[in-house]
Amino acid sequence: MQPPVTPASSAAGAPPPPPPPTTTCSTSCRFVLPPTRRHLLASSASSLLLAAAAAAAPRAASSEDDDAVTSYDPVTAAERAASASVSRRVGEAVRLLDLGRDLQARGEFPAALASFTAVATEYGDLSLSGYARVGRALVLYEVGDRDDAIAEMEDASVALRGYPEIHAALAAALYADKHAALLAENQFAIATLLDPHYTDLAYVRDTKHWPPSLVDSLRHFITLS
Numbered sequence: 001m002q003p004p005v006t007p008a009s010s011a012a013g014a015p016p017p018p019p020p021p022t023t024t025c026s027t028s029c030r031f032v033l034p035p036t037r038r039h040l041l042a043s044s045a046s047s048l049l050l051a052a053a054a055a056a057a058p059r060a061a062s063s064e065d066d067d068a069v070t071s072y073d074p075v076t077a078a079e080r081a082a083s084a085s086v087s088r089r090v091g092e093a094v095r096l097l098d099l100g101r102d103l104q105a106r107g108e109f110p111a112a113l114a115s116f117t118a119v120a121t122e123y124g125d126l127s128l129s130g131y132a133r134v135g136r137a138l139v140l141y142e143v144g145d146r147d148d149a150i151a152e153m154e155d156a157s158v159a160l161r162g163y164p165e166i167h168a169a170l171a172a173a174l175y176a177d178k179h180a181a182l183l184a185e186n187q188f189a190i191a192t193l194l195d196p197h198y199t200d201l202a203y204v205r206d207t208k209h210w211p212p213s214l215v216d217s218l219r220h221f222i223t224l225s
Contacts, residue, residue: 093123093132100135105209109139130160138169142211146177157187167191168198169214176217184221 075083100115116139119132133156141149153170160166171188174180188198197203201219204210210218219225 089123090126090128093119093126093128096123097128097132097135100132101209104135104139104211109143109211113139113143130156130163134160134163134166134169137166138214139211141169141173142213146173149173150177162190162194164191164195164198165208167194168204168218169210172214172218172221175221188221 096115096119100112100119103109103112103115113136116132116136120129120136123129123132133152137149137152137156140152150170150173153166153173156163156166157170167187168191171184171186171191174187175184191198197207198218199222201215201222204218205215
């Protein structure tokens, strides 16, 4: 019996196993090292700077908006000029009204009449012109036509109803010049209800500086003489 025949390849011997693959690295290979403490601190600082810049941008925009709101002026130049013009007119009217009262207190009734008239005619659109009309009526009773003075007193008593001086003056004039005792009593009741001082002749003479003729008419009314 013959032994089994071995194949030639087996007889020649099996080729050696291939060598394990080798790993080669070109010069472009880089080893990634773990981050160091310095790298971490630098990265954190950069992040903080970016976050601060992002937060500052809205605040800057808000500040600009606030400045824009603060600088906004709702009053136009034309309105400001008109307001200044009105202020000048009021100041001039007050100056003339005070001048008329000073002249009246010194007994310079014609000059006082001119000042009161200027306020009443040139500044009639201002509310204080009503008080100038009262002064004009009082001095006109002294130096002008008494009928005109009484007519102005009546107009002023309607325009300034409740102003005691004009009611007291009208009562004196109605009694002394028009012999209208009942109308005089009605006017005087209004005046003394608002200010009892008008029953005192010294008050109207020394404090209110009424002209002598009007003081005398009030005396006749109070004493019913």
